[in-house]
Amino acid sequence: MASFILAIDQGTTGSTVALMNQRGDVVAAVNHEFPQIYPQPGWVEHDAGDIWRSVEKGIASVMRKKLCKPGDIAAIGITNQRETSLLWDRISGEPLNNAIVWQCRRTTDFCESLKAAGHEKRVKRKSGLVLDPYFSASKFRWLLKNTAGARAKVKAGKVAGGTIDSYLIWQLSGGDTHVTDVSNASRTSLMNLKTLDWDSELLDLFEVPRSILPTITPSSAVLGHTRGVRGLPDGIPIAGVAGDQQAALFGQACFASGDAKCTFGTGSFILMNTGDAILQSRAGLLTTVGWQLGEGRKPVYALEGGAFVCGAAVQWLRDGLKIIKRAPDVETLAKTVADHGGVEFVPALTGLGAPHWAPDARGTISGLTRGSEQGHVARATLDAMALQNADILVAMERDLGKRMKPLRVDGGAAANDLLMQIQADVLGRRLIRPRVIETTVAGACYLAGLGVGLWSGTGELRKVWQAEKEFKVQMSATARRQRVDKWRQALERTLL
Numbered sequence: 001m002a003s004f005i006l007a008i009d010q011g012t013t014g015s016t017v018a019l020m021n022q023r024g025d026v027v028a029a030v031n032h033e034f035p036q037i038y039p040q041p042g043w044v045e046h047d048a049g050d051i052w053r054s055v056e057k058g059i060a061s062v063m064r065k066k067l068c069k070p071g072d073i074a075a076i077g078i079t080n081q082r083e084t085s086l087l088w089d090r091i092s093g094e095p096l097n098n099a100i101v102w103q104c105r106r107t108t109d110f111c112e113s114l115k116a117a118g119h120e121k122r123v124k125r126k127s128g129l130v131l132d133p134y135f136s137a138s139k140f141r142w143l144l145k146n147t148a149g150a151r152a153k154v155k156a157g158k159v160a161g162g163t164i165d166s167y168l169i170w171q172l173s174g175g176d177t178h179v180t181d182v183s184n185a186s187r188t189s190l191m192n193l194k195t196l197d198w199d200s201e202l203l204d205l206f207e208v209p210r211s212i213l214p215t216i217t218p219s220s221a222v223l224g225h226t227r228g229v230r231g232l233p234d235g236i237p238i239a240g241v242a243g244d245q246q247a248a249l250f251g252q253a254c255f256a257s258g259d260a261k262c263t264f265g266t267g268s269f270i271l272m273n274t275g276d277a278i279l280q281s282r283a284g285l286l287t288t289v290g291w292q293l294g295e296g297r298k299p300v301y302a303l304e305g306g307a308f309v310c311g312a313a314v315q316w317l318r319d320g321l322k323i324i325k326r327a328p329d330v331e332t333l334a335k336t337v338a339d340h341g342g343v344e345f346v347p348a349l350t351g352l353g354a355p356h357w358a359p360d361a362r363g364t365i366s367g368l369t370r371g372s373e374q375g376h377v378a379r380a381t382l383d384a385m386a387l388q389n390a391d392i393l394v395a396m397e398r399d400l401g402k403r404m405k406p407l408r409v410d411g412g413a414a415a416n417d418l419l420m421q422i423q424a425d426v427l428g429r430r431l432i433r434p435r436v437i438e439t440t441v442a443g444a445c446y447l448a449g450l451g452v453g454l455w456s457g458t459g460e461l462r463k464v465w466q467a468e469k470e471f472k473v474q475m476s477a478t479a480r481r482q483r484v485d486k487w488r489q490a491l492e493r494t495l496l
Helices: 048-064 108-116 120-127 136-146 150-155 164-172 200-206 244-251 311-321 329-334 374-400 417-427 439-451 458-464 477-495
Strands: 004-010 014-020 026-033 073-080 085-089 159-163 179-181 215-217 220-225 237-243 260-264 268-273 286-291 300-307 344-346 364-366 407-410 431-434 467-471
Touching (some): 004 439, 014 048, 026 439, 073 244, 085 136, 108 120, 136 150, 136 200, 150 159, 179 220, 244 268, 244 439, 260 374, 260 439, 268 286, 344 374, 364 477, 374 477, 407 417, 417 431, 417 467, 439 458
Parallel strands (some): 004 073, 073 237, 260 407, 407 431
Antiparallel strands (some): 220 237, 344 364, 431 467
16 A cells, blocks of 8 residues: 655755655655856746756655655655746746746835835735735736746746746646645735635736636645656655645644744744634734645634744854854854843844834844853844744734644754743743654645545644654743843834
């Protein structure tokens, strides 16, 4: 019996292909990087051909390990960098242009013009998202207007568009299937959160024709089958798809309302399950679809907030200030002092995300004295990473109207025990780190396994998921209030 899930985790700098068994163990994982393209300041692109080749290499590398036969693969699950958008030719499958990456800011002026015209409330009410170049809709518009011959090909029915999940499913299915799941569609600013379909008013506002867009499907269901993929037999079901952060929420077994996870990566991404309730945030957070388990079933919604700079702040200490040689060294350096020593670092190196949405904010270091050391700067960096996350999570609790459950953590920086303890202390909530730290991979595998019946439901998956370590709150409520007050004073100076 086929009992393995092949996961494709297509990220911003590389693609990971992994293999999970029915016990939930990731038995193999291989990553292949691909080039980043920066045509001009603020612009970021990917060659979609590079992305697909990195996936093909990953599949070949994993299968060469001979941990299972190709026929032992029960399903394929996909998780992907979200918002990154591209167009390709329906006949040849060739990309019509480079993909515009989620980080790209080239459509800022257009988004600002929509804000000035009073469209933001309508966009947020329908899609759950703010008007920002981060999301896909303005990227599709730019591609359609700036790709030679695109409009003529659209009229001829020759253009397919989508986010990276759609492109991968197209390639895996040999061009037979053009779909996206509800979680990825909810990041485009074009899907109506209530109907789970493309919204005519939003399509008109962003000048995106419905004809180029994929069909929206559940996150867990048989969406297509492999055809012509090197190293894999035809007919393997593609049965699970979710954007990377929603996949991480699912991979952390955050199946109940109030469950939340924080992924510590280059930025930090925080999602809280809100059940079947579409909550419009009063604190500048985003409303998104978490997942949908099967056709006709109610979707699960989530609140999302993200800090643009999390692990990137540590990278800056390494590459900019050069006070550490390797990113993990920040923990050792921070432990050389008892606390932050009054030093505050607001890491607005690329602006501030939720709940502030201040793209023009710039980073500040304040509170320096003659007694300040490198260790204080390192500790202030870890504090800032945790404090900005706490701001988002407290806002989520207010929107949800109830106290959240223990926070589940993942991502590279989640291995930093000092950072995790600081996070528990400034948040005032227990943290849980999972045994399987590759939570985006786990989420893609869980969704795909459910889609083909490898697991019976989320109840069984709760038993598959296991904790590795817990971090209990060690800071008093009074000390927490004082620390948060100092942070907010520094934040206010940054926002002036």
